[in-house]
Amino acid sequence: MDQVFSNLALGFGAAVTPINLGLCFIGALVGTLIGVLPGLGPIATIAILLPITFYLDPLGALIMLAGIYYGAQYGGSTTAILVNMPGETSSVVTTLDGHQMARQGRAGPALAIAALGSFFAGSVATFLVALFGPLLAGIAQKFGPAEYFSLMLTGLVGATVLASGSVVKAVAMILVGLLLGSVGSDIETGEPRMTFGIPQIAEGINFTTLAVGLFGIAEILRNLEKHAEDRSVLGGRIIGLMPTWRDIKQSALPVLRGTGIGSVLGILPGNGAVLAPYASYTLEKKLSKTPSRFGKGAIEGVAGPESANNAGAQTSFIPLLTLGIPPNAVMAMMVGAMTMQGIIPGPTVMTENPTLFWGMIASMWIGNAMLVIINLPLVGIWVRLLRVPYRLLFPAILLFCCIGVYTINSSHVDVLLVALFGLVGYFLLKHGFEPAPLLLAFVLGPLLEENLRRALLIARGDPAIFITRPISAFLLLVAVGLLAVVLLPSVRKRREEVFHEED
Amino acid sequence: MRGRSAQDLVGGLALVALSVLAFSQISDLDMGRAARMGPGYFPTLLAGGVGLFGVFIAGRGLIVAGPGLDSWGWRHLLPVIVAIIFFSFAIRPLGMVVAGTGIVLIGSFAAPDLRWRETLLFGAGLVLFTVLLFKVALNLPLAIWPRF
Amino acid sequence: MRLKTFAVAAVALVAAAGSAFAQSFPSRPITMVVPFAAGGPTDTVARLVAQSMSETLGQQVVVENVGGAGGTLGAARVAKADADGYTLLLHHIGQATSATLYRKLPYNPATDFAGIGLVTDVPMTIVAKKEFPAKDLKELVAYVKANADKVTLANAGVGAASHLCGMLFMKEIGTQLTTVPYKGTGPAMNDLVGGQVDVMCDQTTNTTGQIKGGAIKAYAVTTPTKVASLPDLPTTKDAGLPGVQVAVWHGLYAPKGTPADVVQKLNGALLAALKNNTVKARFAELGTEPVSADRATPQVLDAFVKAEIERWRPIIQDAGVFAD
Numbered sequence: 001m002d003q004v005f006s007n008l009a010l011g012f013g014a015a016v017t018p019i020n021l022g023l024c025f026i027g028a029l030v031g032t033l034i035g036v037l038p039g040l041g042p043i044a045t046i047a048i049l050l051p052i053t054f055y056l057d058p059l060g061a062l063i064m065l066a067g068i069y070y071g072a073q074y075g076g077s078t079t080a081i082l083v084n085m086p087g088e089t090s091s092v093v094t095t096l097d098g099h100q101m102a103r104q105g106r107a108g109p110a111l112a113i114a115a116l117g118s119f120f121a122g123s124v125a126t127f128l129v130a131l132f133g134p135l136l137a138g139i140a141q142k143f144g145p146a147e148y149f150s151l152m153l154t155g156l157v158g159a160t161v162l163a164s165g166s167v168v169k170a171v172a173m174i175l176v177g178l179l180l181g182s183v184g185s186d187i188e189t190g191e192p193r194m195t196f197g198i199p200q201i202a203e204g205i206n207f208t209t210l211a212v213g214l215f216g217i218a219e220i221l222r223n224l225e226k227h228a229e230d231r232s233v234l235g236g237r238i239i240g241l242m243p244t245w246r247d248i249k250q251s252a253l254p255v256l257r258g259t260g261i262g263s264v265l266g267i268l269p270g271n272g273a274v275l276a277p278y279a280s281y282t283l284e285k286k287l288s289k290t291p292s293r294f295g296k297g298a299i300e301g302v303a304g305p306e307s308a309n310n311a312g313a314q315t316s317f318i319p320l321l322t323l324g325i326p327p328n329a330v331m332a333m334m335v336g337a338m339t340m341q342g343i344i345p346g347p348t349v350m351t352e353n354p355t356l357f358w359g360m361i362a363s364m365w366i367g368n369a370m371l372v373i374i375n376l377p378l379v380g381i382w383v384r385l386l387r388v389p390y391r392l393l394f395p396a397i398l399l400f401c402c403i404g405v406y407t408i409n410s411s412h413v414d415v416l417l418v419a420l421f422g423l424v425g426y427f428l429l430k431h432g433f434e435p436a437p438l439l440l441a442f443v444l445g446p447l448l449e450e451n452l453r454r455a456l457l458i459a460r461g462d463p464a465i466f467i468t469r470p471i472s473a474f475l476l477l478v479a480v481g482l483l484a485v486v487l488l489p490s491v492r493k494r495r496e497e498v499f500h501e502e503d
Numbered sequence: 504m505r506g507r508s509a510q511d512l513v514g515g516l517a518l519v520a521l522s523v524l525a526f527s528q529i530s531d532l533d534m535g536r537a538a539r540m541g542p543g544y545f546p547t548l549l550a551g552g553v554g555l556f557g558v559f560i561a562g563r564g565l566i567v568a569g570p571g572l573d574s575w576g577w578r579h580l581l582p583v584i585v586a587i588i589f590f591s592f593a594i595r596p597l598g599m600v601v602a603g604t605g606i607v608l609i610g611s612f613a614a615p616d617l618r619w620r621e622t623l624l625f626g627a628g629l630v631l632f633t634v635l636l637f638k639v640a641l642n643l644p645l646a647i648w649p650r651f
Numbered sequence: 652m653r654l655k656t657f658a659v660a661a662v663a664l665v666a667a668a669g670s671a672f673a674q675s676f677p678s679r680p681i682t683m684v685v686p687f688a689a690g691g692p693t694d695t696v697a698r699l700v701a702q703s704m705s706e707t708l709g710q711q712v713v714v715e716n717v718g719g720a721g722g723t724l725g726a727a728r729v730a731k732a733d734a735d736g737y738t739l740l741l742h743h744i745g746q747a748t749s750a751t752l753y754r755k756l757p758y759n760p761a762t763d764f765a766g767i768g769l770v771t772d773v774p775m776t777i778v779a780k781k782e783f784p785a786k787d788l789k790e791l792v793a794y795v796k797a798n799a800d801k802v803t804l805a806n807a808g809v810g811a812a813s814h815l816c817g818m819l820f821m822k823e824i825g826t827q828l829t830t831v832p833y834k835g836t837g838p839a840m841n842d843l844v845g846g847q848v849d850v851m852c853d854q855t856t857n858t859t860g861q862i863k864g865g866a867i868k869a870y871a872v873t874t875p876t877k878v879a880s881l882p883d884l885p886t887t888k889d890a891g892l893p894g895v896q897v898a899v900w901h902g903l904y905a906p907k908g909t910p911a912d913v914v915q916k917l918n919g920a921l922l923a924a925l926k927n928n929t930v931k932a933r934f935a936e937l938g939t940e941p942v943s944a945d946r947a948t949p950q951v952l953d954a955f956v957k958a959e960i961e962r963w964r965p966i967i968q969d970a971g972v973f974a975d
Contacts, residue, residue, distance in 0.1 A: 048641050161641075402590045419587040431514035
C-alpha cells in the first residue's frame with residue numbers, strides 16, 4: 001500500500017507542474033471542442049489533434065494526450081445527448097436516455113450527471129489501476145479466444161435489453177448488425193465478403209460511417225418531419241441546467257455499479273470495455289422498479305453507462321501499460337502517439353521508466369478533473385446551442401458529419417455510405433426497428449466470429465473447449481441465464497396480451 | 504386474430520430482401536465445416552437468420568394487428584440525402600468552400616421554415632469557420648479551393 | 652499559389668533553364684500519403700520523416716492517412732496523382748506483396764511510381780510463448796517439425812508482415828502448421844503472451860518490449876546483422892535457418908513521371924531526415940535504424956521493389972492466399 005502511495009506521489013510530482021497542468025487543460029479543452037462536433041468521434045478527434053503533441057517532451061505530450069483523450073470521449077457523449085449522434089460505440093447507450101432527456105428539456109442535468117459520474121468512476125478506476133494494475137493484467141491473460149467468444153455471446157444476449165420494443169425485432173436487428181459486421185475481408189483467407197467489389201469497404205464498414213448515418217442522419221430526418229408539424233421539438237423548453245437532488249439520489253447507485261462493471265471489463269485486453277456501458281444499462285434496467293422509464297429519459301440510463309464507460313476507459317490502460325497491448329482503436333492510436341514519443345508500451349515501461357508510467361497514471365486523474373472543470377461551465381453553452389433554430393442547426397450538423405467521416409480515411413465512399421445508412425436508419429424508424437442493438441452487434445460480430453474460429457482452430461475443431469474451460473463455461477451460463485431473464489417477461493407479456501384480447 | 508400490420512409486413516420483406524442480397528454476395532465463398540469454418544460459414548448463418556426473421560415478421564404482419572405504414576417525408580428526405588451525395592463527390596476535386604456551401608444550401612431545402620437570407624449568412628459563416636478550424640488551425644489535408 | 656507556380660514555370664521556360672522548376676520546388680505544402688490509419692507503425696515512420704523533411708524543404712510535409720484494402724487504396728491515389736512531387740507515398744513491404752496478393756490492382760507497383768528512396772528496414776524476430784520448451788532456433792525447428800499437428804503459428808492477418816514471415820518460415824522448414832490469424836498485431840501478441848498460441852514471427856517494433864520484459868521467448872532476428880536493441884539475439888543465418896530473411900522495409904515514392912530534379916530534391920530531404928538525430932533516436936527505439944545513404948536512392952528503391960515482387964510471388968502463390 002505504501003508502495004502505491006509513493007508511486008502515486010512520484011507520478012503526481014512529475015505531472016503537477018504549471019506547464020503540464022496547462023497542457024492537460026488545453027488538451028481537454030481542445031479535445032472537447034473538436035469531439036463535440038457531430039461526426040467527429042474520439043478516433044477522428046485524437047487523430048486530428050495528435051500532431052500538436054509532437055513537439056513536446058514525452059511526459060508533457062502524454063499528459064496533453066490524456067487530456068485530448070478524455071476531452072474527445074466526453075465531447076462524444078455530449079453530441080450523443082444533444083443531437084443523438086454517438087461518436088463511438090460506448091456512447092450508443094447514452095443516446096437512448098440521454099437524448100430523450102434533452103428532448104424533454106433536461107439536456108443540462110444529463111450532461112452534468114455524465115460529467116460527474118465519469119469523474120467519480122475515473123477517480124476510482126485510476127486508483128484501481130495504481131493499486132492492482134500489474135496483478136490484474138496477469139489474471140486477464142487467462143482470457144483466450146474461447147473466453148472472449150463466450151463473453152461476446154453474453155454481450156449479444158444482453159443487447160436485446162437495449163430495445164424498448166419488440167424482442168423479435170431486436171433479435172432481427174442483432175442479426176442484421178452481425179451481418180453488416182462480417183462485411184470485409186475474411187480474417188483467415190483474406191477473401192472479400194459482401195463488399196460488392198468496392199475496395200473502400202474491403203476492410204469492413206467504418207463504425208463512424210454506420211453510426212452517423214443510422215443515428216445522426218436518421219435523427220435529422222425524423223426531427224425535420226416532426227418539426228414541420230410541431231416547431232418546439234428541440235429548442236425552447238429548458239428545464240434546469242444542473243441535476244436536482246432527486247436526480248443525484250437516483251444516479252448514485254447506478255454510478256457506483258457502473259464504476260464496478262466498467263473497471264472489471266476494462267481490464268480485459270480483448271476490448272472488454274466495449275461491453276461496459278451496455279452491461280451497466282442492462283443491469284440498471286433490470287434492477288429498476290420502473291423499467292418502463294428506460295428509453296424515455298431515465299437519468300439512471302445515463303449515469304450508469306457513462307460511469308461504466310469512463311471506468312472502462314481508465315482500466316483499459318492496464319493492458320496497454322502493463323502488457324503493451326492496445327485493446328481498441330482509440331488505444332492503438334495512443335500507442336502510436338507514445339511510440340512517436342519514443343515510449344514503446346510493454347511490460348518494461350513500468351520498471352524502466354517509472355516516472356513516466358506513474359506520471360501517466362496521475363495524468364489520467366488530472367485529465368478527468370480537467371474535464372469536470374471545463375465541462376460543468378460549458379453545459380450551459382451546449383444546452384443553449386439547442387436554441388439555435390433547427391433550420392440552421394441541421395445543415396451545420398450535416399456539414400460537420402461529412403467532414404468528420406471524410407477525414408478518417410479521406411474516402412468519399414465513406415461519405416456516400418453515410419447517405420445510404422441514413423436512408424436505412426429512416427426506414428428502421430418507420431418500421432418500428434431500433435438501431436441500438438444493430439450497432440452493438442455490428443461491433444461485437446467480428447470479435448465473436450474471429451474468436452469462435454480461433455478457438456476452434458486452436459482446439460483442432462473440438463467445440464468442447466467452450467465448456468471445458470471454466471471461465472468460458474461460466475460466461476456461457478451467464479448468457480443462458482440472461483436469455484431466460486430477457487425472454488420470460490416477453491413471453492408473459494404476450495400471454496397477458498392474449499388474455500386481454502379474449503376478455 | 505384479426506387485422507394486419509403493413510409496417511411489419513414491409514419491414515419483414517425488407518429483411519428478406521437483405522438476406523437475398525447477402526446470399527447473392529456470399530454464394531461463391533467456401534463454407535468449410537463447423538469445426539473448421541470457411542469464409543462463408545458465418546455470413547451464411549447470419550443471412551439465413553435474417554431471412555427467417557424477415558419471413559416471421561412479415562408473416563406476423565399478415566396475421567397480427569399492428570401499426571400501418573407511415574408515410575415517408577420525401578420533402579425532407581431528398582434534400583438531405585442529395586446534399587450528402589453532393590458533398591462526397593465535391594470535397595476532393597472542388598474543395599471545402601464549394602462542398603461546404605453546397606451541402607448547407609442543398610440541405611436547407613429540407614427546412615420547413617427556411618429563410619434564405621439568414622441561411623446564406625449563416626452558411627457563409629459556417630464555411631469560413633470550418634476552413635479556419637480544419638485547414639488553418641488543425642492543418643488537415645483538405646483542399647480549400649477547386650483544383651484545376 | 653497555383654498562379655505563382657505557373658508564373659515561375661513560365662519564366663523558367665523562357666529562360667530555358669531546366670532546373671528552375673526544381674529551384675522553386677516546393678512552393679506549397681506537400682502531401683505524404685500513408686496508406687494506413689493514423690497511429691500505426693508506418694504512420695509513425697512517416698510522421699518522423701515528414702517532420703524533418705518539412706524543415707529541410709521549408710514547406711510543410713503533411714501526412715494524410717488514406718487507409719483501406721491493405722494499403723492499396725492509398726497507393727492507388729498516389730499512382731494517379733499529378734506527377735509534380737506534391738503527392739508522395741510512404742509504404743512498406745506491402746507495396747511489393749500487393750502485386751501478388753491483389754489480382755485486381757488498379758495500378759502497377761513496379762512501374763507506376765518513381766522511387767525516392769528506401770527509408771528503413773524493420774527487422775523481424777522469431778518468437779514463442781514463454782513456456783515454449785525449445786532453447787534455441789535449432790531446437791525450435793526440431794520441436795515444431797515433430798509436433799506439427801500441435802503447434803500453432805499466429806499472424807496479424809493476410810498480407811501482414813507476420814503473415815509473410817510465417818509463410819517463409821513454414822516453407823523453409825518444409826512443414827505446415829496450424830496458422831491462427833488475428834486482426835492486427837495487438838491481439839496476436841496478447842494471445843502469444845497469454846500462451847494461447849505458440850509461435851510467431853513479428854517486427855521488432857512489436858516484439859522488443861515483450862522480449863525485454865521476459866513475456867515471450869525470442870529465438871532469432873531475420874536480418875543479416877544483429878539488432879542493436881537486442882544484442883543477445885542471433886541472426887537466422889547464424890542460428891541455422893539462413894533462408895528466413897525478411898525485413899519490413901519502407902520506401903518513399905512519387906508518381907511515375909515526376910521530374911528527375913524534383914525527385915532529386917526530395918531525395919536530398921529524405922537523406923537529411925535519415926541523418927537527423929531525432930529521427931535516428933526514435934527509429935532506434937522502434938528497434939530499427941535508417942537505411943545507409945547508398946541505399947536511400949531512387950535507383951536502389953526502384954530495383955528493390957521489382958526484386959521483392961518477384962521474390963514474394965512464388966511464396967504467396969504456393970500458399971494460395973489472395974486478398975481480393
